Amino acid sequence: MEGLAIEEDEDTGIQIEQNLLEQGISIDNCFVGQFLTSAVIHFQSMKTTLSNVWRPLGGVSISDIGENRYLFRFYHKIDVDRVEENGPWNFNSHLLILYRLKEGDVPLSVPLNLVPFWVLVNDVPPGCMSKGVARQLENFVGQFLIYDSEKVTLGYKGIMRIRIAVDVRRPLKL
Template identity: 20%
Template sequence: MDPDFLDRIQCISLTAEEKADIVVKQSHREKTLEECSLSLLGQLLTDKPYNQKAAKNLFRSVWKLGNDLKIIGVGNGVYQFRFKLESQLRWVVENGPWSFNNHLLVALRWEKGMSAQNITFPSISLWVQLWGLPFDLLNAEAAEDIGSSLGRVVSVDQTALSSDQPRFLQVHVEIPLNQPLRRRGPVVCPEGERAWVEFRYEHIDGLCFS
């Protein structure tokens, strides 16, 4: 690009009219806020073109929501998923991750101020199985401690713990996308003994271990 053109662009200053606040009226705002509060913003982890209509139909089908779910493209490859009920939104979040053609869907719950221009997806929510732990570490506290080494712990699955003979722990973690997934790691017991835990991630086609 012509350097002189860039210099001219940088010299442009806003007029008084351009700096003036534009006040938005409150009509219909409550309805809009209600719709947004039951929304997820999501994006598929891919740089390749894909069939957007097919992707929308797949999510409607897999989530079994039909017309209860509105999927709106808001730009920059970001979609707004609008649900009718809080329970529907929570079910989708808790049972992910989801994918289309092996492209993982990363999603965030809507917050005020979000737009297609400023939204980022720093992490992905995954269920991680913890295998190989000593029997005396098969408890929820250990699952949370180990899960926190991977990212922010959302919850610990109590189902495996309530079984007669649990073989592994399962923890729901928000894992940063800017770091590779760990395959295993050393765990130090309260008495100082060391054991190795194997991490098995559920539904992770397209994520990187290196």
């Protein structure tokens, strides 16, 4: 250690080209997920089953990242959107909690407690079929996400279709 010296040219940092940085793994099309169970999940069976159910156009790779969490990497945005919109998903009757990763997220520390569900609200009085009324239901059933205004025929029957996020840590309200 006595003969160790830092020369001036060694003191400068290295420059990495932007296109080399972009070749790293992107999390744009990734989910991190966990099954709501204490049972052991057979990884290969889960991987095969979900790949067959989702049938992604661009493919999917599923990795076990530890702590009962899995990384789902899709290779096409259409597949990511379809999986997100058509959930929730399950494997062997175990609910899969998915979180769509954003830039800066750490897969092992993102919260996995909200699951989106479509809910039908029956006996809605005429004139109350609106996004505003749907939002007021938020405190009762869960966090409001979407009001499905495209299902107009349901409104004639007094049925409102909304998408909510349910916190799996809390008991369901009936």
